Amino acid sequence: MAPRLKLFLPLILFAMLAITLFRGLSLDPSEMPSALIDRPFPAFNLTGLGQSRPLSQADLEGQVSLVNVWATWCVACRVEHPYLNQLSQQGVPLFGLNYKDNDADAQRWLDELGNPYRFNIADRDGTLGLDLGVYGAPETYLVDATGVIRYRHVGVVDEGVWSALLEPLYQTLTEENDTQ
Amino acid sequence: MNRTSLLLVIAVAMFAAPALALIETYDFSDPELEVRYQSLTQELRCPKCQNQNIADSNAPISQDLRKLLHQQLEAGESDDEILDHMVARYGEFVRYRPSFGGVSIILWLAPALLLLAAFGVLLLTLRSKSRATTAGVASLSAEEQARLASLLNKVGQDS
Numbered sequence: 001m002a003p004r005l006k007l008f009l010p011l012i013l014f015a016m017l018a019i020t021l022f023r024g025l026s027l028d029p030s031e032m033p034s035a036l037i038d039r040p041f042p043a044f045n046l047t048g049l050g051q052s053r054p055l056s057q058a059d060l061e062g063q064v065s066l067v068n069v070w071a072t073w074c075v076a077c078r079v080e081h082p083y084l085n086q087l088s089q090q091g092v093p094l095f096g097l098n099y100k101d102n103d104a105d106a107q108r109w110l111d112e113l114g115n116p117y118r119f120n121i122a123d124r125d126g127t128l129g130l131d132l133g134v135y136g137a138p139e140t141y142l143v144d145a146t147g148v149i150r151y152r153h154v155g156v157v158d159e160g161v162w163s164a165l166l167e168p169l170y171q172t173l174t175e176e177n178d179t180q
Numbered sequence: 181m182n183r184t185s186l187l188l189v190i191a192v193a194m195f196a197a198p199a200l201a202l203i204e205t206y207d208f209s210d211p212e213l214e215v216r217y218q219s220l221t222q223e224l225r226c227p228k229c230q231n232q233n234i235a236d237s238n239a240p241i242s243q244d245l246r247k248l249l250h251q252q253l254e255a256g257e258s259d260d261e262i263l264d265h266m267v268a269r270y271g272e273f274v275r276y277r278p279s280f281g282g283v284s285i286i287l288w289l290a291p292a293l294l295l296l297a298a299f300g301v302l303l304l305t306l307r308s309k310s311r312a313t314t315a316g317v318a319s320l321s322a323e324e325q326a327r328l329a330s331l332l333n334k335v336g337q338d339s
Contacts, residue, residue, distance in 0.1 A: 029230065035271035100240070126244050133269040135227035135241050 034141075034152035035133055041067070041147050042131035049098050049106055049120035059119070061147040064173045065093035066140055066166070068117070068157070069129065072105040074137040080156040081113050087162065088116035092170070096120035099129050099137050142169055145177040204243065206250045213253045220249055220262060223277055227270050
């Protein structure tokens with residue numbers, strides 16, 4: 001290496017380090033990709049909230065849908081709830097997974113704040129949550145018409161998240177499903 | 181209520197809260213299972229708190245994972261089966277000792293590769309340095325050698 005180029009070596013190393021660290025500033029370390037992407041929704045057999053009919057993973061199939069993990073003890077769930085109501089009014093199929101909650105509290109929540117869900121799976125002991133790899137509510141899973149998980153969002157779903165992350169994939173999957 | 185029983189109630193209330201906060205304990209049918217339970221809870225990482233293993237964490241998710249782990253151990257599952265089960269749900273992230281293979285192969289091999297690279301650089305530097313010195317000695321012509329010798333001689337006489 002020419003001696004003059006050698007002088008620039010520390011500068012080049014510094015620039016590389018700076019770029020790496022700068023990128024780190026905008027990354028969220030708590031965000032993990034789900035291990036279940038492109039895998040079928042885990043099998044379950046649980047009762048629904050406010051209904052006695054047992055529910056299973058087959059009940060989620062047939063259309064592209066969102067499965068929203070929520071609980072009354074989850075503060076951020078209250079924040080996203082109005083937007084979920086709005087999505088459901090737009091015709092987006094939403095299923096609820098009431099995670100480690102108390103049925104009476106959950107029912108009161110839905111009566112007070114509105115019910116955007118087609119049905120709610122009552123995961124009282126969090127067993128389905130464990131199979132799904134849920135680590136904090138709210139989480140929202142995009143499930144395709146064959147019951148395969150295609151995307152997971154951890155945290156509040158709002159207008160920005162929906163239009164930037166969920167809606168494009170939702171539209172593509174819906175179109176794919178319609179042409180078949 | 182008299183004074184003594186009131187004090188008693190206060191005393192009980194004071195000790196009740198820390199007792200509830202304690203990490204739950206499990207009974208194992210075999211002491212060997214308990215040893216494996218301890219080592220697995222050390223190795224599994226809490227998905228929510230991220231920088232704690234599930235043995236140290238009191239997050240609800242860690243409690244659930246410990247409960248699951250206890251059930252799996254009692255059901256006779258091997259360590260590998262249990263780890264595979266956890267990784268299938270929470271990803272490689274959940275292990276503090278990632279498996280050798282896939283993307284994590286970078287983690288395992290990077291230190292050795294970096295060390296090799298450092299030795300390579302060291303060797304190259306040393307070699308080019310020694311070449312520079314030998315080349316410097318050889319570049320003195322016979323005339324210059326003679327002059328050097330005479331100068332050194334002169335210094336020797338002066339002192």
